[in-house]
Amino acid sequence: xxRKTVDDLLQEAxxxxxxxTPTEALAAMQRxxxxxxxxxxxxxxxxxxxxxxxxVPLSVLEWQVDPTGTRDPHLARAERLILLCNHxxxxxxxxxxxxxxxxxxxxxVIGGFEAWRxxxxxxxxGGVSPGTD
Numbered sequence: 001x002x003r004k005t006v007d008d009l010l011q012e013a014x015x016x017x018x019x020x021t022p023t024e025a026l027a028a029m030q031r032x033x034x035x036x037x038x039x040x041x042x043x044x045x046x047x048x049x050x051x052x053x054x055x056v057p058l059s060v061l062e063w064q065v066d067p068t069g070t071r072d073p074h075l076a077r078a079e080r081l082i083l084l085c086n087h088x089x090x091x092x093x094x095x096x097x098x099x100x101x102x103x104x105x106x107x108x109v110i111g112g113f114e115a116w117r118x119x120x121x122x123x124x125x126g127g128v129s130p131g132t133d
Contacts, residue, residue: 013096
């Protein structure tokens, strides 16, 4: 068996997703969909946060959305989550993992936080938004 590359995994993950531009993700949030910022707390402090996004580090994402757990019932009941990381790579892989858990409408933001900020979309300087960490 030939080993896969990270690019292979990324391509396979993205073939399963209907990815959103930052503007499309903002519109989805305005319709009540959940944007999950998977960046680490240090990145949030350094780069800022997206108003209304829920912060869930990648290391605990699957546990937070588990419908049998008690971590975050709001996330566990969601039918679709929109993930965002720094550049849109790890969020694609994580969204594909959510598909494996049955959240088959979940997706990610093309270009991640950097594309969000470059598009001039809302960002709150430094810190983790209250109730999101």
